[in-house]
Amino acid sequence: MKNDDHGPICAATRFSVACDPLFFTTLRTVAGIYIHIPFCKRKCNYCDFYSCTSLELAEPFLSALEREMELRREELPVGPIATLYIGGGTPSLLTPVQADRLIGAVGRHWDCSALRETTMEVNPDDVRGDYLEQIARLGVDRLSIGLQSLVDGDLQLLGRRHDTAKALAAVAAARRAGFDNLSVDLIYGIPGMSLARWGDNLRRVVDLDAPHISAYHLSVEEGTPLASMVRRGELTEVDEDQSGEQFDLLCRTLGEAGYEHYEISSFARPGFRAVHNSAYWSGEPYLGLGPSAHSYDGRRRSWNVASTEGYIEGGDIRQGEELGERERYNEYVMTALRRIEGVDMATLRRLFGPRQASYFERCATEQVQKGRLLRGGDNYRIDEPNMLVSNEIIASLFSI
Numbered sequence: 001m002k003n004d005d006h007g008p009i010c011a012a013t014r015f016s017v018a019c020d021p022l023f024f025t026t027l028r029t030v031a032g033i034y035i036h037i038p039f040c041k042r043k044c045n046y047c048d049f050y051s052c053t054s055l056e057l058a059e060p061f062l063s064a065l066e067r068e069m070e071l072r073r074e075e076l077p078v079g080p081i082a083t084l085y086i087g088g089g090t091p092s093l094l095t096p097v098q099a100d101r102l103i104g105a106v107g108r109h110w111d112c113s114a115l116r117e118t119t120m121e122v123n124p125d126d127v128r129g130d131y132l133e134q135i136a137r138l139g140v141d142r143l144s145i146g147l148q149s150l151v152d153g154d155l156q157l158l159g160r161r162h163d164t165a166k167a168l169a170a171v172a173a174a175r176r177a178g179f180d181n182l183s184v185d186l187i188y189g190i191p192g193m194s195l196a197r198w199g200d201n202l203r204r205v206v207d208l209d210a211p212h213i214s215a216y217h218l219s220v221e222e223g224t225p226l227a228s229m230v231r232r233g234e235l236t237e238v239d240e241d242q243s244g245e246q247f248d249l250l251c252r253t254l255g256e257a258g259y260e261h262y263e264i265s266s267f268a269r270p271g272f273r274a275v276h277n278s279a280y281w282s283g284e285p286y287l288g289l290g291p292s293a294h295s296y297d298g299r300r301r302s303w304n305v306a307s308t309e310g311y312i313e314g315g316d317i318r319q320g321e322e323l324g325e326r327e328r329y330n331e332y333v334m335t336a337l338r339r340i341e342g343v344d345m346a347t348l349r350r351l352f353g354p355r356q357a358s359y360f361e362r363c364a365t366e367q368v369q370k371g372r373l374l375r376g377g378d379n380y381r382i383d384e385p386n387m388l389v390s391n392e393i394i395a396s397l398f399s400i
């Protein structure tokens, strides 16, 4: 999972933010910490997230991370943290000793006595021996396994390190290590993927019985090997109709299998929603540590330099921006409409006042009349069939 981030908060900014009643309203809750592990053994063909292959930098990176924790320990609201998410990159390239060092450092800098969820992303290719048992002993209680597909041809096209056999073995190993709380990632919209193959893939994933599934539409990003293949005519991107059919099949198959579609890309069995990610979508504050990690404190976003060497070197590694009222409103609308609960008018009124609430209702009513938004009581939400084209609907509700 990838975050956003940002730069140092000066004393004056901290003071003015802390004196604003709205700030306290939005930060009534405890916060989450995201840590970006910037290493990958090699780049996947579709990936444009920041990572590097300089694994020899793992130890200096951990030292730099401890330095950042020390510098930023007071940026979160006072009180215990709710969630810890170790993402990347590939966190499972850390040895158990290195993971222990990292989690121990978090415990020295923040109160972890009320942690509700500690997630670590795992690449199936890294699951060997008793690696997951050792990770479980460190307090990790949720794994996010980068399955992506259970079709070898898809995995090869995506440039993943693992094949289907390793993906299945990783899920079995997670269960043996005692992880009940498992999420698996899936990618659809892969060039050449027929609806029948996607359906077959989905049935095999359902058979794994993971309590949480994240399914993302492949996006062909400039500068990736996949984009070059498309440019050279070796691959054809799926069209809108194919994307829609694959999304419908995804929703139908997982719905019939008892998963709740609680966010555009997220499906969970009862009681297994992702706590950390749900906090992002509710606009709660989070601290992002490590190269390219993003942070949000309710008023300000900041992001770290996307360079492991630069991060280790230190100095001025962060940039940030203050969010004005309009940006915060747009952000609230966007994140709320990703979720099944949608926009709650009472919350919107409390956060942004009656004038902004009337503006939203005017725009939302138009979308309801067009059949693109649903109204239920004091809530507005996007119904499942429209979720794939939600960007357009959300943009129509923005304040400009």
Ligand code: SF4
Pocket: 039, 040, 042, 043, 044, 047, 048, 049, 051, 088, 089, 090, 123
């Ligand atoms: S393992 Fe994840 S972060 Fe690394 S290159 Fe592949 S998709 Fe990107």
